[in-house]
Amino acid sequence: xxxxxQNSGPLSVPEGAxxxxxxxxxxxxxxxxxxxxxxxxxxxxxxxxxxxNGDKEDGRFTAQLNxxxxxxxxxxxxxxxxxxxxxxCAVNGGGDEKLTFGTGTRLTIIx
Amino acid sequence: DVKVTQSSRYLVKRTGEKVFLExxxxxxxxxxxxxxxxxxxxxxxxxxxxxxxxxxxxxIPEGYSVSREKKERxxxxxxxxxxNQTSMYLCASSFLTGTYEQYFGPGTRLTVT
Numbered sequence: 001x002x003x004x005x006q007n008s009g010p011l012s013v014p015e016g017a018x019x020x021x022x023x024x025x026x027x028x029x030x031x032x033x034x035x036x037x038x039x040x041x042x043x044x045x046x047x048x049x050x051x052x053n054g055d056k057e058d059g060r061f062t063a064q065l066n067x068x069x070x071x072x073x074x075x076x077x078x079x080x081x082x083x084x085x086x087x088x089c090a091v092n093g094g095g096d097e098k099l100t101f102g103t104g105t106r107l108t109i110i111x
Numbered sequence: 112d113v114k115v116t117q118s119s120r121y122l123v124k125r126t127g128e129k130v131f132l133e134x135x136x137x138x139x140x141x142x143x144x145x146x147x148x149x150x151x152x153x154x155x156x157x158x159x160x161x162x163x164x165x166x167x168x169x170x171i172p173e174g175y176s177v178s179r180e181k182k183e184r185x186x187x188x189x190x191x192x193x194x195n196q197t198s199m200y201l202c203a204s205s206f207l208t209g210t211y212e213q214y215f216g217p218g219t220r221l222t223v224t
Binding site: 031032034036042043044045046049051052088090098099101102103104105 | 142144151152153154156159161167200205207209210212213214215216217218
């Protein structure tokens with residue numbers, strides 16, 4: 001059973017600070033990793049994809065992947081109230097087209 | 112711009128009714144997926160399809176069936192709706208090979224009474 005684990009939160013971060021979200025996965029053969037943002041009552045929106053070890057930056061977002069330790073993280077710099085949402089980590093094992101999702105971390109940015 | 116649409120945002124049905132949820136994508140994606148999302152349980156895969164008329168069971172297919180007659184359209188069918196199928200239903204699509212990035216539709220909040 002492939003598993004993706006996230007701390008459910010809530011994680012509260014002051015406006016302007018760095019929010020750090022973490023995710024661990026059980027399948028060592030996993031190849032592709034994704035972060036989705038989901039506002040309350042809305043559907044998940046893809047915000048970051050990462051495929052190789054290291055950091056990938058896109059604006060205020062940085063995804064970090066460490067395959068040896070089987071974790072992936074998302075950093076949000078200069079956090080804004082509009083970043084308040086649930087963040088889902090998703091992993092593709094490489095053997096098929098499916099993604100395994102974590103249950104999400106609820107992030108609240110405090111003005 | 113990627114576009115996945117779902118037939119209804121909100122739906123209320125009675126126990127025992129046959130329910131059709133439809134999803135359409137305009138990105139020429141080969142793969143299409145149906146999930147349900149429940150508090151504390153996350154996203155669970157019901158069925159997916161990697162080609163027209165092809166389907167594979169996901170983690171929770173019981174009580175559901177699917178139909179894919181055209182590449183852009185994937186339907187989820189609840190043969191006889193039950194109250195435990197009250198949930199948010201999400202459709203997603205992706206290319207067959209490459210990035211595995213999935214793009215979601217807006218979701219259908221289904222209530223079965």
